Amino acid sequence: MPTISDQTSEDVRDPDLVAVQEGPEAAGELTRPAGLDREKILQAAIDFIDEQGLAALTMRRLGSSLGVEAMALYRYVPGREDLLDGVVDRVVETLWDDRDGDDIQVVDHSGWQDYLVRLAHGMRRIALAHPAVFPLVASRPPAAPWVRPPLRSLRLVESFLGTLREGGFSDQAAVAAYRAYSSFLLGHLLLEVTQIGAQVSLLDQPEGDEQAQRETDMREYPNLARTESLLGQDKSAAEFEESLENLLDRLERVLHEARNSGGDVGDL
Amino acid sequence: MPTISDQTSEDVRDPDLVAVQEGPEAAGELTRPAGLDREKILQAAIDFIDEQGLAALTMRRLGSSLGVEAMALYRYVPGREDLLDGVVDRVVETLWDDRDGDDIQVVDHSGWQDYLVRLAHGMRRIALAHPAVFPLVASRPPAAPWVRPPLRSLRLVESFLGTLREGGFSDQAAVAAYRAYSSFLLGHLLLEVTQIGAQVSLLDQPEGDEQAQRETDMREYPNLARTESLLGQDKSAAEFEESLENLLDRLERVLHEARNSGGDVGDL
DNA sequence: CGCTGTCGTTTACGCCGTAAACGGAAGGGC
DNA sequence: GCCCTTCCGTTTACGGCGTAAACGACAGCG
Structure with a gap:
């Protein structure tokens, strides 16, 4: 299907120009x-x-x-694999297009906490915008072993480490924070998009006799049966904020302990 | 390689029975x-x-x-997809084969904290034993939307919820704990096996002029360049314990707050 | 006008998952 | 002994895949 009928704006143009199939640079x-x-x-x-x-x-x-x-x-x-790598890069790069994205690359933030919150929300926006692409972001082998998904670019890791340094973190503490933060992001977002995918795919095949089968299944699982409605609820957004805040608290604690007790800046 | 040489116990047996190619049920x-x-x-x-x-x-x-x-x-x-599902199930089931695995299914634990620690270590053992299989465990669509990888069986979720209930958690708190716990496990373990895979795959193609190229790359990334050796260090085990302890502390705090203040048992 | 470089098409190859037909051995009833 | 069914691995075949290589068609430029 070559873009619906034969175009609108072209038909108005000079016939001989249209006849030669439209040069690629013409018409914006x-x-x-x-x-x-x-x-x-x-x-x-x-x-x-x-x-x-x-x-x-x-x-x-x-x-x-x-x-x-x-x-x-x-x-x-070059080939299919490189295409997929390109897809991942391009999706991750839309981080910078965000309203908050501008702030992420700017050096002058309202503190490292603000930076981490903006970054987390930015990555979550990407994951939710492309739930079927995100598993690719999560699982494609990274450029270097220490580039941890979903923070998949050197530029991003650089700005992350720089921001934490400015916030008073030692190199060790910044690296430890980077690892804890990426684990949190990856785990939460991957599960969130997986859940979206699972819900969609369950709608495809409703099956006839699910009622009888389910009850026999559930007889052995009283705790599951009792909490089923709770398990089905989607509180992803609230849980994300909660986990994120908890991580920030933890980082802050480490930072202050390191400041007060001088010596070992510790592994977080 | 069909299990080394031609067997020991078979060669001793009656020749005519051996001649007919060995029935499937004979000899264990x-x-x-x-x-x-x-x-x-x-x-x-x-x-x-x-x-x-x-x-x-x-x-x-x-x-x-x-x-x-x-x-x-x-x-x-039935087909390739079902084969992969079977692989995931079988790998996850080796959880029960573990020395600690027995303790996981037994009802009487040394408390829910002990249960969560054993379960985490069991899943980590599986991930590290099969790093190439684990991404499959992480990303295959689950049976129900609320079965969250890597805790991929009803039986496992049931025992998880039951243990927390016994530990004094409300249904809401137990479900919230289940979600926080699975996020933590998935994020950490997936990154750990990804890192293993990346290190292996980097050894394949050492490349000639990596030195010059790296320096030009690194000029724009001072924080990366400075912390490169730190980033390269693998402290996965220690970080895992640290994160796990932090999660347990958080859960414990929620549990006690709920006990003392009666009313809302909260979302963790 | 013809040369040259750019870009999409055609053709072809080997590998993939898997449906369907096939063959031959095992076991049981006569 | 015989035949017949049932089990189980093989053979054959088909459409779709990623992609190498040869092939036009066409634009720009001498």
């Missing part, structure tokens, strides 16, 4: 995706995963979603 | 993998992933690792 960059480039392909891949899921993404299908044969993609992308 | 279940069954296939898949990685696992290769054509597997396993 808001035309249809006729001319390929790497960014357009990556964005199309992100959209595709958001809509059809990661498993459905193949080079052939991605190509045809761009109105092009699969092999055309290989002029801009 | 410790014979070579001649007769297939679902458990043998799942174990072979786990071994295969541990050795060659998840991406290398195909039905054809798994078959030939068992000395059999790919299609033979389909008599015991």
Whole structure:
């Protein structure tokens, strides 16, 4: 499907120009995706995963979603694996596009706590915006062993460490905080998007006799049966804030203890 | 490699019985993998992933690792996806085989704190024993939306909730603890096995001129450059204990506050 | 006009998951 | 002994995958 009918703005233009199929640079960059480039392909891949899921993404299908044969993609992308890496990079980079994103890169924050809160909210926004892409962000092998998902870029880790240093953390404490923080973020966000995916996939196959089967299942699990409605509730947002605050408290405690007792700045 | 040489106990047996290729039930279940069954296939898949990685696992290769054509597997396993589900189940079930595993299912513990510590150590043992399988444990869609990886079985969640109830938690607090605990476990363990994988994969391609390239990279990242050796250190075990203790402290605080102030047992 | 470089297409290959038909041995009733 | 069913691994086959390589078509430029 090459972008619905035959276009609107083009039909008005000079006939001979239209006849030669429209040069790629004419009419700005808001035309249809006729001319390929790497960014357009990556964005199309992100959209595709958001809509059809990661498993459905193949080079052939991605190509045809761009109105092009699969092999055309290989002029801009070395292969499927590199495409996925590019998708991850591009998604993570949207962190800087955020209203809060600007503040993250600016050196002058309202303190490291503010920075960590903004960063956490930014990553959560990304995860929720692309729940089907986030597992990729979480599990693709990082550039270096110490680049921990979901904080997947050197630039980001650099700003993280710099901010904590300015906040009074020693190098050791900053690194320890980086690790604790990334564990928290990854665990919470991955579970949150997994839950979204599971809820969606359960709607597909309602099954006929779930009632009888469930009761026999639940007979052996009284605690599950009793708390089922509680377990089903989604309080992700509140739990996220709670866990985040707890982590900040913990970091603050470490920081103050280190200040008061001089010596060992400790491993958090 | 069909379990070293040709066996010991079989060679002693009556020749004509041995000649007819050995019936599947004879000589116990410790014979070579001649007769297939679902458990043998799942174990072979786990071994295969541990050795060659998840991406290398195909039905054809798994078959030939068992000395059999790919299609033979389909008599015991409905398809590849179900095979992977089976792998996850089987790996998680080894939790009960542990020395501590026995204690986990026994009702009478030395308190819920002890239970949570044993459970955490048990899951960590599994993750480290099968680092290439663990991402599967982390990311496969769970049976129900509220079954949160890596605590992937109803039985496990049931015993978790039951233990906390016995420890004095309200249903709400127990469920909240379950969520906080699974987030912590998933985040920490997934990052720990990712790091293992990354270190291994970096050894494959040492590259010639990494020195010059790294320095140009690092010029823009002073905090990274300064803390590089710290970032490279692996203190996963200590951090795991630290985070776990912190989580237990937090839960304990919630529990006591709820006891003293009666009313709202809160969301942790 | 023809040369050259750019970019999408065509063709082809080997591997994948798996449906379906097949063959041959095991075991049980006559 | 025989045959017949049942079990279980193999063979064959199909469509889809990632991607290497050859192939036009067309734009810009001499």
